[in-house]
Amino acid sequence: MAQYTHLSTPDPEIPPIPKYPGVLSKDAVPAMRKLFTTPLERRLAMYEGRLPDESSYQVQDHTVKVEDGEITVRVVTPVPTANEGAEFEFPVMVYFHGGGWVVGGLHQKDFDLRIISVEMRLITVNVDYRLAPEYPFPIPVNDSYAALKWTVENAQTIHASPSKGLIVCGASAGANLAAVVAHRSLKDPFFSQHEGRKVTGQILQIPVLLHPQGYPAEYAGELLSYEQNRDAPILPRELMDLFWECYAAPPTSPDLAPLLADRTGLKFPSVHFQICGLDPLRDEGLLYERLLREERVKTKLDIYPGAPHGFSSMFPATTAGKKWDADWREGIRWLLAGKGMPN
Template identity: 55%
Template structure:
C-alpha cells in the first residue's frame, strides 16, 4: 500500500487486480543530469510473442507532487482493460527541479518507450498515445506539439493524446480575444480540491514563463498536424474553460478531438468520490476515449 498527498487530501493506492493478468517492470531512463524511473505494465495474454499498443502516462500533482504509486492501481486496470502496455513516468518535481525539467524528463521517457518497444512488448503500429492527468495532461499536450516537429518521430509518430483535466493556458497569459470565454478562473476560484490559491502556488513552484507555449500550449501559433485528442473537463474546475478552449483550437486546426465535460464536480473529484455517477462516467469515458484514440479518432 502507498499513499500521497494532493491538495491536503490523502490518497491511498491498494493492490487492485490479479497480477496473473499483467506483469510489471521498473526501468531506469537516462535524462539530463541524472536518471528517472518508469514503471511498465504489460498485459499477459497467454501468447509469449504478443505485442500491444503503447500508452505513456504522466501523473498529476501540479508538477510538484506525485510519484509512480499515484496512479499505479488505475493504470494496471487500464492495461488489462485496453490490452495495452502502459509506461508510467516518475518525472522529477518542482520546485527542486523547475521548468522545464519535468517536461524534458517526460519527453525523454516517451522516446525511451519508442526505442525500447520490443523490450516492453509494444507494436507502435497498434497505437502510440501520450496521456496524463492535470499537470500530466499539460505535459502530454506539450509533448504532442514537440513530437510534431521532431524528426525522431517521423517514422514512429504519436497516434493520440489523452488530456484529462489539463492545464493549457496560464491565467496571466490569457489572450484578449479569448478572455470572454475564460470565466472559470473567476467562477471557480474557491472550488474544492483545486482553487485559485493552490494553482498560483503550483505555477510559482514550476517557475515557467506564463506565455511560453511549453507551459501554455493554447498559445502555440499552430495546432495543425497533431494526433487526435481526448480531453476531459470538470465543470467546477478553475481550469474548465481553458480545457474547452483548447479542444476548440484543436478542432479548428483539423485535429480530431473528443471533449467530455462533467458538470457540477471539481478538479480531481474522482479521487474523493470514486463511486458517484460522474466518477463512473469519467472512468467509462476514459476507457472508451482510449479506444477511440487507438482507432485513429474515428
C-alpha cells in the same frame, strides 16, 4: 462565455470537501506531498476486488537517463492470451501524473494503470518525472519527453508496437505535459519522419493549458473559470497560484502553454478531453478543444457538470465518477480504433 456558468453549479452527489489545512506557500510543499501520498495498505483496501490477478500482467520499473540525472518509468504489460500469442506486441500509453508539477508520483495512478492495461490490452508507461520547486520548468517537460522517446526506443524490449497506437495521457499538470510532448514530437524528426513512431492520440484530463498571466486578449471573454471557480474545492485558485510559483515557467512559453504553441502545418493526433465544470481550469480546456476542432483535428469531449478538479480519484463511486472511468476507457478505444491520426 456565459453559457458555461451553469457548469459551476455543484454536483449534489459529491459531498463537501474541506480546504487544505494550512497556509499555502512553498514551505507547505513537504506537508502537501505527504497528504497526497496514499499509503500502500490504504490503496490496497480501496482497490480490493478491483485489481486484476497478478498472473495477468507484469510490472517492471526502468531507469531513464535524463539531463543531469535519471528518472523511473513503471511499465505494466499484459500477459498475452492464447489467442494473442507469446510474442504479441501491444499498443502503448505513456502516462503523466497530476499534482501541479509539485506533488504526486508513480503511486498516484499505479493501480488504475494496472487495471487499464489488462482490460484494454495495452502497455502503460507511468512516468515519474522530477518535481518543482526543486526541479522547476522546463525540467518536468524534458523528463517527460525523454520518457516518451525511451518508450519508442525500447518498444521491442517491452513488447510494445507504437504503430498499433502510441497514446500520451495525463491529468491536470500531467495533461499539460502530455499535450506539450505531443506537440514537441510533431517537430522532431525522430518521431515525425517515421510512421511507426508517431504519437497517435492524446488524452487530456482536466488539463492545464494556459498561465493566467498569458491569456490571449482575443479569448479573454471565454476564459472566465479561473476567477469564477476561484474558491472551488480540491483546486482553488490559491493552490493553483502556488503551483505556478513553484513551477516558475515563463507564462507564454509554448512548452508551458500548448494552447499558445504554433500549430501551423502540423498534423495533430486526435484528442480526448475530460473537463470538470467546477474547475478553475475548465475554460482553457474547452477553448483548446474548440480551436483544435476548428483546425480539423478530431476531438472527443466529455464534461462533468458541477464536478471539481480531480474529483474522480476521491469519489469514484458517484455517478459522475463512474462516468469518468467509463469515458476514459471509451476514449482509449476511440483513439486505438482509428489510431488517432487525421485524414
